[in-house]
Amino acid sequence: xxxxxxxxxxxxxxxxxxxxxxxxxxxxxxxxxxxxxxxxxxxxxxxxxxxxxxxxxxxxxxxxxxxxxxxxxxxxxxxxxxxxxxxxxxxxxxxxxxxxxxxxxxxxxxxxxxxxxxxxxxxxxxxxxxxxxxxxxxxxxxxxxxxxxxxxxxxxxxxxxxxxxxxxxxxxxxxxxxxxxxxxxxxxxxxxxxxxxxxxxxxxxxxxxxxxxxxxxxxxxxxxxxxxxxxxxxxxxxxxxxxxxxxxxxxxxxxxxxxxxxxxxxxxxxxxxxxxxxxxxxxxxxxxxxxxxxxxxxxxxxxxxxxxxxxxxxxxxxxxxxxxxxxxxxxxxxxxxxxxxxxxxxxxxxxxxxxxxxxxxxxxx
Numbered sequence: 370x371x372x373x374x375x376x377x378x379x380x381x382x383x384x385x386x387x388x389x390x391x392x393x394x395x396x397x398x399x400x401x402x403x404x405x406x407x408x409x410x411x412x413x414x415x416x417x418x419x420x421x422x423x424x425x426x427x428x429x430x431x432x433x434x435x436x437x438x439x440x441x442x443x444x445x446x447x448x449x450x451x452x453x454x455x456x457x458x459x460x461x462x463x464x465x466x467x468x469x470x471x472x473x474x475x476x477x478x479x480x481x482x483x484x485x486x487x488x489x490x491x492x493x494x495x496x497x498x499x500x501x502x503x504x505x506x507x508x509x510x511x512x513x514x515x516x517x518x519x520x521x522x523x524x525x526x527x528x529x530x531x532x533x534x535x536x537x538x539x540x541x542x543x544x545x546x547x548x549x550x551x552x553x554x555x556x557x558x559x560x561x562x563x564x565x566x567x568x569x570x571x572x573x574x575x576x577x578x579x580x581x582x583x584x585x586x587x588x589x590x591x592x593x594x595x596x597x598x599x600x601x602x603x604x605x606x607x608x609x610x611x612x613x614x615x616x617x618x619x620x621x622x623x624x625x626x627x628x629x630x631x632x633x634x635x636x637x638x639x640x641x642x643x644x645x646x647x648x649x650x651x652x653x654x655x656x657x658x659x660x661x662x663x664x665x666x667x668x669x670x671x672x673x674x675x676x677x678x679x680x681x682x683x684x685x686x687x688x689x690x691x692x693x694x695x696x697x698x699x700x701x702x703x704x705x706x707x708x709x710x711x712x713x714x715x716x717x718x719x720x721x722x723x724x725x726x727x728x729x730x731x732x733x734x
Contacts, residue, residue, distance in 0.1 A: 435508060436508065439499045439508070440498070440555050443491070443495030443499060444495060445494070447490040448490075448494075450490055451490050453613075454486075454616050454620045455486075457687035457692070458662075458686055459661065459674050460671070460672075475668065476671075479657055479670060480568055480657045482659055483659060484655070485623070485653040485655045486575075486620070486653060488575040488579065489576065489582070490616060490619055492552055492575075492577075493579035493612075495548075495555065497612050497615065499547065499548035500545050500609060501543070501548075503543070503547055503548065504542075504543050504544070512541075512544065514541075514542035514544040514606070536605060537602070537604060538605055538606060539606060540590075540604055540605070543606075545584050545587060545607075549580050549583075553576070556576050566635065567631035568656075571629065571655065574638070574654055578651050579619065581651050582615045582619050585651070586614070586618070587608065587609060588607070589606070589607060589608075592605075623653055625652070627640050627652055627653075627654050627655075628654070628655055628658075629654045629655070630656060631656075661694070662674065663696075674733050675733055677732065679693055679698055681698065693733035694733075698731045699734060700730070700732075701729075701730045702727060703728055705728070706725055707723070707724060707726050708722070708724075709721060709723070710722045710724070
């Protein structure tokens, strides 16, 4: 256990690793536990136990604990989206700890594609959650987006409503710049102050890719105003993309992630391979190859796929051949109880009966 803790301490700081898996626990890495579902990330616990917090992060903990609370929500949002996007893969973004579990800590200390996605999706989740809290009026430090100096919106060519339609910014646009800055402030922890190393550069790049997956894909929403359904004035505002869209976009970046190595100056990243374009700011990057995740392996952080549900008829990554790594699978019948024959009674109760449902499951050997 101590060997694992030392390894993690060398490569994955309290802030960068724990904040990206949506909960903080004892910084000695001796006790890890999740209470209920989703995982608990208490801002008071973060600020009290994460003694290595410094600079802007420590200031945020001391002066704006309500923002730390939104950071926690955003990290949980990111983990849930990670679990959705990877639900059919050999590594399914497992972060469920009932006791000390070194597997995820070893994975976190690795610089592989899966870790790149975790960093990106949680940085995106924090951006999204903080920005949404601003729009909902849950934070005193921010509100709706300021649009005074912004150029008027361009009407869509297909639905301009004629030359006489006036356009203006209004409503409550999402202040994504505030969420972006708070995510950057809290998630971009400098593990080695004054030094540059490939792991730091890769992590910071993937954090930024996650934030940009929110910031660069704002959409314009509009509402028509006028007598008798006419559209003499159209009020528009900016809204964030739905977080599922963010997850889908980052999964595409995961599938096309670029392998890199550090440059001699310690400040640049070089793509590995011939005729490979340098990754842009939205691409995910990694420097180590992923394990196959077929079998449990403490050294690589793999939990294996034994006992995982698979689809015996599918030919994709959810199929039993691929998910079970050609080890085969067994069929198992389970019976569970669920609500059925539900009826709505005025007013306002829904009453259901309980039905026993039999389901055939395919489980990996």
